[in-house]
Amino acid sequence: MEDKMIRLSGIIHESLVNGPGIRRVFFSQGCKHKCKECFNPETHSFDGGELRNMDELIEELKSNPIISGVTFSGGDPFEQADKFSYMAQRIKALGLNIWCYTGYKFEYILNNLKDNEAWEKLINNIDVLVDGRFEITLRDESIKYRGSSNQRVIDVKSSLSGGEIITLY
Numbered sequence: 001m002e003d004k005m006i007r008l009s010g011i012i013h014e015s016l017v018n019g020p021g022i023r024r025v026f027f028s029q030g031c032k033h034k035c036k037e038c039f040n041p042e043t044h045s046f047d048g049g050e051l052r053n054m055d056e057l058i059e060e061l062k063s064n065p066i067i068s069g070v071t072f073s074g075g076d077p078f079e080q081a082d083k084f085s086y087m088a089q090r091i092k093a094l095g096l097n098i099w100c101y102t103g104y105k106f107e108y109i110l111n112n113l114k115d116n117e118a119w120e121k122l123i124n125n126i127d128v129l130v131d132g133r134f135e136i137t138l139r140d141e142s143i144k145y146r147g148s149s150n151q152r153v154i155d156v157k158s159s160l161s162g163g164e165i166i167t168l169y
């Protein structure tokens with residue numbers, strides 16, 4: 001990939017709440033979903049945040065041995081799927097598992113793969129997808145890893161190989 005710059009709204013270096021274990025979280029900048037009462041409205045603009053070099057982010061990640069996984073959050077990582085798929089391939093090579101949040105539904109992503117090579121690469125390189133828009137009327141603080149009960153924590157590899165959606169938690 002020639003352009004190694006990814007637009008991020010932020011990074012949490014060691015998080016315990018964005019998936020299991022100690023995780024590095026990369027927050028994408030840019031989102032089209034406009035969920036009512038979104039927690040992160042500053043992440044919606046496609047020219048906000050800051051551009052970061054992906055190879056440098058991976059080198060920083062490698063230098064912390066206690067990280068057990070990486071989470072892509074947002075914003076919506078699927079709006080920069082070419083960049084996040086590059087990140088995902090390099091992170092998988094380090095043996096770390098990858099979670100990804102998106103406002104798109106898993107079924108919508110699968111139905112649009114043939115026109116979108118970057119989405120295909122991204123979905124094939126992540127382990128878990130937390131899908132769907134945040135719905136304020138379905139907000140539930142008691143559920144793990146999600147903001148509203150319509151969202152699902154999907155085991156991507158089992159779902160793709162088995163032909164039906166397998167959820168975790």
Ligand code: SF4
Nearest residue numbers: 031034035038075103
């Ligand atoms: S998908 Fe996430 S970042 Fe985008 S509007 Fe909805 S809650 Fe906010």
